[in-house]
Amino acid sequence: MELQLKHKKVFISGSTSGIGFAMAQGFLDEGAEVVINGRSGDRLRAAISKLKQSVSTASVSGIVADFNDPKAIDQIKQQLDRVDILVNNVGIFASKSFEETSDSDWLEMFRVNVMSAVKLSRYFLPKMLDKNWGRILFVSSECAQLVPEDLIAYSATKAALLTLSRGLAQTTKGTKVTVNSLIPGSTLTEGAVKFLSDRARLENKTEKEVAMEFFKQTRTTSLLQRFAQPKEIADMALFLASPLSAATNGAAIKVDGGSVPGIL
Template sequence: MELELQHKTVFITGSTSGIGFAMAEGFLKEGAHVFINGRTQNSVDNAIDKLKASVSNANVSGIAANFKDSNAIEIIQEAIPQIDILINNVGIFASKLFEETTDTDWHEMFQVNVMSSVQLSRFFLPKMIAQNWGRILFVSSECAQLVPADLIAYSTTKTALLSLSRGLAQTTKGTKVTVNSLLPGSTLTEGAVEFLKDQASKDGKTEAQVAENFFKTDRNSSLLQRFAQPKEIADMALFLSSPLSAATNGAAIKVDGGSVPGIL
């Protein structure tokens, strides 16, 4: 399918690995100009090298900015005055029970997961409306609805993104700008691979056995019954970012393998 993304300018936060990296690769293959982002210049440079090796004639640039730092937004605003597509993908989490999660944990997760999206959207959305075309996508999570006991703070931030996304979508009425959110399920990112390796070593099992057990216990509601590949999440993001998705606005799209029960 031709997604009509040639020459579109895309900025993806948290895109040196995982789902963000898969999105960057997908946009580059469609002929877009992609700005990736990571916390350090080294991580950005390494990701750019990988993308150029993967996609011939890749039009990719990078910006090192750590969203825990209050200066991160200013760095990005100076480097990229205008874009067509904003993917708010960056996210951090702390796997702790509620009583163990400190105020610092809460503040850092809100700053990175929510406020970075608020600040970037506040900067880029008016420009998109002025040019009468644009896409903003918030990468939420199945945890926004499942809310695991050790991820209450993280889940709260991901739920906040759903309200932010829907609210901003309502400001685009009558324009060719859309704002949507994406809810990925358990995905085989680099972090998930490390989790499987570590757990397999501790339990004396294979990684495949650990993964199978994860979906029998932690995610037994999953219909997919396996980790999604980052590209499977990225493919949906590319469609929602394309001109072909013009009729989808203010939506929260699940790409969770059916892990969240219900029909809505």
């Protein structure tokens, strides 16, 4: 399928690794021009060089901006005037009980996960509407609906993104701009790999055994019963970002391996 993404300009928040990085790779494979983001110049340069190695024609650059810093949006504004596709991907979490989750934990997760998306959308959406074409994608999580007990604050940020996404979609009525959310499930990013290898070492098990236990004991509702690969999430993002997805607007698309029960 030709996704018609050639020369589209894409910004992906939090994309030096994990799902955002896989999306960057996918967009570059399709001939898009990609701007990635992370908190440090070193990590950004390493990610850009990896992307250039895997896609020889890659048109990729990076912007250092830490979304925990309210000034991050100004750093983006200084370096990026417009994009065709905005992916609000950055997301952090802290696995803690509700009692242990401090005000500053709550505020940091809302600043990084929600306010980054609010500010980026407020900057880029009017330009997309002026041009009468654009795509905004929000990266939510299965946690918005499963709400694990140790991830209540994170889950609340991911639910907020779904509301924000639907609300912004409603402002695009009658235009060629769409706004949608992706709902990934447990995905084998660097963080998940570290979780598996730490737990395996601690419990004297193989990583495969730990992963199987995770789905038997923790993510019991998963139909996939394995971690998704970042590329499996990225592929859905590419379609939603493509002109081919014009009839999908205001939607929340699950890529959760079936972990959120229910028919919708």
